[in-house]
Amino acid sequence: MSLRPGGRTALQAVETRRDLREFLALTDRIYAAEPRFVPPLHAQVRRWFREGVRLCLLRRDGRVVGRTTLHTDAALEAELGTTAQLFGLTEFAEEAAEELFDGIRAAGHAAGKETVFGPVSLLPNQAGGVITSGFRERGFVDSAWNHPYYPAAYEAYGFTRRFESDTWICPVPDKPVFAFDDARMAAEGLVVHRGDRRRVKEQLPILRGMLNASFAQLGYYTEISAEQLEAQTDGLAYLLDEALLLYLTKAGRPVAFVLCLPDISEFIVKCRGNLHLFHQLRLLATRSRYRREAVLIIKGTVPGEQGHGYMRLLSRELHAGLRAGGYHTLRSTYVERTNPGSAAQYVAMGGRPLHGYTFYGKDLA
Numbered sequence: 001m002s003l004r005p006g007g008r009t010a011l012q013a014v015e016t017r018r019d020l021r022e023f024l025a026l027t028d029r030i031y032a033a034e035p036r037f038v039p040p041l042h043a044q045v046r047r048w049f050r051e052g053v054r055l056c057l058l059r060r061d062g063r064v065v066g067r068t069t070l071h072t073d074a075a076l077e078a079e080l081g082t083t084a085q086l087f088g089l090t091e092f093a094e095e096a097a098e099e100l101f102d103g104i105r106a107a108g109h110a111a112g113k114e115t116v117f118g119p120v121s122l123l124p125n126q127a128g129g130v131i132t133s134g135f136r137e138r139g140f141v142d143s144a145w146n147h148p149y150y151p152a153a154y155e156a157y158g159f160t161r162r163f164e165s166d167t168w169i170c171p172v173p174d175k176p177v178f179a180f181d182d183a184r185m186a187a188e189g190l191v192v193h194r195g196d197r198r199r200v201k202e203q204l205p206i207l208r209g210m211l212n213a214s215f216a217q218l219g220y221y222t223e224i225s226a227e228q229l230e231a232q233t234d235g236l237a238y239l240l241d242e243a244l245l246l247y248l249t250k251a252g253r254p255v256a257f258v259l260c261l262p263d264i265s266e267f268i269v270k271c272r273g274n275l276h277l278f279h280q281l282r283l284l285a286t287r288s289r290y291r292r293e294a295v296l297i298i299k300g301t302v303p304g305e306q307g308h309g310y311m312r313l314l315s316r317e318l319h320a321g322l323r324a325g326g327y328h329t330l331r332s333t334y335v336e337r338t339n340p341g342s343a344a345q346y347v348a349m350g351g352r353p354l355h356g357y358t359f360y361g362k363d364l365a
Contacts, residue, residue, distance in 0.1 A: 011068070011103035014055035019047065022064045023055055028272060030091055031148075036138040037145045038265045040089060040121065040271030046233070058092070058100050066100035070107050071122055076178035084361075085113040088121035088128050091146075097153035106304035108364050115161070117361045124163065124220040124359060126228075129334060130154065132161075133356035140265040140295055140331050143167055144357065151358070163220050165219065165334035168343065170351030172322045172330055177348055178312040188250055190310075192317055195245025203327055204229055206247060210257050214300030217220035218336070221358070239264065239287075244294060244319030246314050256310040258299040262290045263331065291325055296332040299342075315345055 014023050020229050031037040048069070058066035085108030092100045097289055108116045120128035129138040129144045132151045141144025155161075184190060195203065207246055208229050215221040244260035250336050264283065267290060271279045283290075301311050322330065330349075334357040344353075 006315045010099055011056040011058055011070075014049065014057060018054070019057060022047055023057060023067050024273070026057075026064050026067050027091055030093060035269055036135075038139045038143075038268050040127070040139055041268070042277075044231075045089065045292045050123070055089075057102070058096055058103060060096065060099075060285045065096035066090075068100065068104060068119070069121070070104070072111070072113075073123060073222065074122060076117075076120075076220070079219060080115075080117065081315065082115050084108075084115050085111055085364075086116045086120055086122070087116060087118035090119040092153075094147070094149045094153065095139075097149075098157060101157045101159075101350045103283070105362070105364065112266060113364060115361055115363050118359065120137070120359065123222055125215065125218075125222065125224065126194075127357055129165075129357050130200050131167075131355040132358055134167075134354050135235075137169070138356050139355075140263055140266070141168075141261070141268060142295060142297055142333050143331075143355070145355070159246075159362045161358040163175035163359050164337055165336045165357040166289045166343070167334050167355045167357055168332040169350050169354040170330045170332070170346050170349040172327050173263040173319055173349055174317055177319065178316045178345075180309060180313040180316055189252070190313070191220075191246050191249045192314070195242040197240055197242060200233075200240065204233060204247075204248075204333045206254050206255070207257055207259070210247065210254050210300060210302050211298065213302040214256075217303075218339075241291065241294075241321075241325060243325060244318065246317055246321075248310055248314055250305065250310075250325070254302070255305040256299075256301040256314055259297045260294045260318065260322075260330070261297055262287065263293040263295045263329075266290070291316075292327055293329040293331065294322060294327050296330055298333070310344070 014020050021287050024045060027037065027039050031217055056070055057064050069088045071086050071088070072084070073086060076086070083291040085104065087104045116130060119130065120126070127142060130150050131144050132144055135148050166167055205226065208224060208226060212223045239261055247257035248255055267283055268275065275283070299311065331354065332346060
């Protein structure tokens with residue numbers, strides 16, 4: 001298969017189990033002995049392969065030096081306002097960047113797309129991105145970490161930054177930071193609900209409705225289906241600290257939510273992303289070790305209820321749960337720089353930006 005102008009084979013489709021093993025193993029070489037990189041879970045990549053997502057390898061002299069996925073999404077194209085060749089899980093040796101990008105660009109041309117956009121795995125609201133600063137700080141689950149040469153390689157090739165953001169790191173406050181008048185609870189019919197491991201499947205549809213409503217105005221966000229959310233939260237029940245999943249109802253109607261998870265990044269690094277059954281059992285048996293740091297995965301308030309202080313209420317309750325659980329650090333997945341209101345809560349906690357974060361786009365005209 002040729003995906004490079006001139007007929008030279010640059011990207012080869014992953015077709016066999018051996019190809020898939022090589023796809024997964026590339027990061028073991030690129031990030032050898034690098035504990036700051038958290039690999040994607042092998043089970044998720046294998047699921048995408050079974051579902052027909054186009055995984056590709058770049059080989060040089062028979063050795064894999066780069067990898068990517070090639071896919072499209074009509075809903076994201078509508079958000080971006082252009083037809084786009086998407087790429088994700090994109091890793092490469094420094095000297096292989098140009099050839100890998102040539103292959104991605106050729107795929108976009110062949111598909112008649114107007115731009116290439118990524119890395120997204122498989123969509124920006126699922127995972128992906130490139131860090132542009134903070135390289136000395138370790139990565140964490142649901143976020144990116146890469147070598148410093150990555151953003152330089154993208155930009156030397158002519159990619160431009162899209163949806164620039166930051167991840168954040170905050171100390172868990174030792175006393176309440178956010179105030180809320182508790183008299184409003186009864187007056188407004190407000191009830192705070194906690195996560196429940198036994199009822200996760202019942203609670204997920206409630207969260208999905210709020211998630212889709214509260215993020216609809218973001219330029220990169222596409223609605224998450226029930227099937228997508230189930231796949232993304234597979235295994236949530238055994239990881240969940242029930243005090244860190246909170247949602248608020250107002251007169252019985254869900255209006256705001258926040259989801260944090262214990263930070264198991266260190267464990268994922270140790271098992272190199274291969275969280276098979278034995279490692280799952282090990283994690284379950286040792287999960288108390290990973291109750292010192294947490295990752296804020298997502299939070300939101302539905303339109304029409306924003307600005308009423310409901311996220312302050314949930315943040316107060318979340319911090320109480322973190323303190324009671326013995327957590328000392330909270331990290332957050334990326335927050336767009338055009339959304340200072342969301343980052344303001346981290347500033348109030350004494351937090352700071354951790355990694356600069358971006359996606360990349362390049363027109364194909």
